[in-house]
Amino acid sequence: MxxxxxxxxxxxxxxxxxxxxxxxxxxxxxxxxxxxxxxxxxxxxxxxxxxxxxxxxxxxxxxxxxxxxxxxxxxxxxxxxxxxAGYAPLYRERTLDDPQLAAAREAVELVLRGHEPYPALAVDRHWNIVATNRALAQLIGDASPALLQAPINALRLSLHPAGIAPRIVNWHAWRAHLLARLQRQIDASADTALVTLHDELAAYPAPPDAAPADLEPIHNLIAVPLRVRTALGELAFYSTTTIFGTPVDITLAELAIEAFFPADLHSASLLRAHASPAP
CATH class of the missing domain: 1.10.260.40 (lambda repressor-like DNA-binding domains)
Structure with missing residues (x-):
C-alpha cells in the first residue's frame, strides 16, 4: 500500500x-x-x-x-x-502511520489488497490519495508526472487534461457525477478548500475528442460508470465508497476508500487475465 x-x-x-x-x-x-x-x-x-x-x-x-x-x-x-465556546478540542487528528491507528491502517490495507485485481484507493477529505492498491496503475499510469507528485488529488487526476480525462469515454457523464458528488460534500461540510477544488475542476475543458454529452446514454443504467481506455482495452467500472462506521479520530472520520468494480463481464475478464501475482 x-x-x-x-x-x-x-x-x-x-x-x-x-x-x-x-x-x-x-x-x-x-x-x-x-x-x-x-x-x-x-x-x-x-x-x-x-x-x-x-x-x-x-x-x-x-x-x-x-x-x-x-x-x-x-x-x-x-x-x-x-x-x-472556550473549551478544549475533543477530537484528535493523527497521521495514518501513528501507532494508535495501526489496526485501522491494517484494515485499509486489507480492503485495498483484497480488492485486487480491481482498482481501489483511499482518500482524505480533500480527495488527496493516502493509499492505493497495485491495480490502480491500470487507470493512472500514463498521467502527467506533475499530477502524480504528492499530494495526488484523485479528482484532479481524473478530470485534468493531463490526467486520465482524455481516456475517459463518457467524460461528460463522469464529470457531472464527480462535480455533483463534490457539491454534496461541500453542502455537508462547508469546506472552503473543496469549493476551490470544485471551481478548478469545473473550469477544465473537455478533451478534444470527447463525445458530445447527448451521445452518452445513461438510460437503463443502474449507476454512472467510469468507462476508460487503458492498455488492456476499454474498461467500465462502478465505484463504491467505504468509510469507518464510528470514528472519534478526525483522520478516520475523513478517510474514505473508493473501490472500483467491473461494470461488465468483459472488463472483469480483462482485469483478471492480466492480474499480477500476489507478492
Whole structure:
C-alpha cells in the first residue's frame, strides 16, 4: 500500500474568531432546520436555543456537543465549535502511520489488497490519495508526472487534461457525477478548500475528442460508470465508497476508500487475465 501523510488540524489562516452561537446558527441554516425543529430534536426550549445563537447564553461543553450531534457537524468542525465556546478540542487528528491507528491502517490495507485485481484507493477529505492498491496503475499510469507528485488529488487526476480525462469515454457523464458528488460534500461540510477544488475542476475543458454529452446514454443504467481506455482495452467500472462506521479520530472520520468494480463481464475478464501475482 502506498501511504501519504495526512494534513494536521489547525485553525484556518486569517480566520476571524467567531462566537459559538453564530457558528451553530450557520450549521442550523446549512442543514435547513428552523430553530423550532432543532430545539425539538435536541429536546431544549426554542428560547434557550435562541439565546445560545444570539450570544446571550454560553452553552456548556455538553450542550455544544449535543447540538453538534443533532446537526451532524463533522468532527473537525466540532472542535472548532468547542474552541469558539472556550473549551478544549475533543477530537484528535493523527497521521495514518501513528501507532494508535495501526489496526485501522491494517484494515485499509486489507480492503485495498483484497480488492485486487480491481482498482481501489483511499482518500482524505480533500480527495488527496493516502493509499492505493497495485491495480490502480491500470487507470493512472500514463498521467502527467506533475499530477502524480504528492499530494495526488484523485479528482484532479481524473478530470485534468493531463490526467486520465482524455481516456475517459463518457467524460461528460463522469464529470457531472464527480462535480455533483463534490457539491454534496461541500453542502455537508462547508469546506472552503473543496469549493476551490470544485471551481478548478469545473473550469477544465473537455478533451478534444470527447463525445458530445447527448451521445452518452445513461438510460437503463443502474449507476454512472467510469468507462476508460487503458492498455488492456476499454474498461467500465462502478465505484463504491467505504468509510469507518464510528470514528472519534478526525483522520478516520475523513478517510474514505473508493473501490472500483467491473461494470461488465468483459472488463472483469480483462482485469483478471492480466492480474499480477500476489507478492
Amino acid at each position: 502506498n501511504t501519504l501523510a495526512s494534513s494536521s488540524f489547525a485553525p484556518r489562516a486569517g480566520e476571524t474568531r467567531r462566537g459559538v452561537g453564530e457558528l451553530l446558527r450557520e450549521w442550523r441554516l446549512r442543514r435547513r432546520m428552523s430553530q423550532l425543529l432543532l430545539a425539538t430534536e435536541a429536546e431544549i426550549s426554542t428560547r434557550h436555543l435562541s439565546f445560545v445563537e444570539s450570544g446571550r447564553a454560553l452553552p456548556s461543553r455538553e450542550m455544544v456537543m449535543h447540538l453538534a450531534e443533532r446537526l451532524d457537524v463533522p468532527l473537525r468542525e466540532r472542535n472548532a465549535l468547542l474552541l469558539a
